[in-house]
Amino acid sequence: MVQENKFRMEKQITDDDNIISLIGELDLSKASEFNTNVDPFVQDVGRKLILNLKELTYIDSTGIGVILTIIKTRHALKAPFAVENIPPKVQKLFDLTGLTPFLSAVANTVN
């Protein structure tokens, strides 16, 4: 169970989008790895950055912190960013922490 929940990222690059799928449990032990690996895509203003959370089974405040940093950076770069396929239990944490309005704002302001 620990192994199958091991966090990993899958990348899909198209002409318009960088789609990053987060799979497994994103916790303190993986937050800096996620931050490092996603950064080149965060800096890529030529493509829309999409985080696909369909197979994300767990997130904590450190993972939410990384997503918040991505929102801030993409906003500063005036580059489009969206988070898709948010599982209900992850959505609940985004709502509780107050992340949700920032996700909507960054998805709507630029495209």
Next chain:
Amino acid sequence: MESKNRTVSLTLPAEAEYIDLVRLTLYGISSKMGFSYEDIEDMKVAVSEACNNVVVHAYEPGQGGKMEVHFEEVEGGIKIIVQDQGLSFDHVTKVGSADSLHNKSLDEVSSGGLGLYLMQALMDHVEVKGDHGTVVILTKLVSKSEEMV
């Protein structure tokens, strides 16, 4: 803190790689007790946040250290105690810093304080104390409608 009965205890290295073991243990114990899926998910986050604080704040970098997690069955629910023997933080200030991102601008927000905020939001009761090391006591009650018969 001393276990009278029905307490399961874990002692782990205070390192991030071990926090998933705490979640697995919590899952086993709380599902045996009849907690709902949603309550278990809530507790997983809250307990992990308490462990995150131990890993990040309790010990000097490279010093190593232990974290202890006690799962205690109490009347109507579960009490989870997360403790360390590290640097006690200023509980009053720390608990006061628990904060969400609500009603702030993008320039103002930071993820600091989110962990404690989530603990408070997801558990029925949260207590932080300790002079030699920090003790976080998280309590969750089994919802009546979900209680197993």
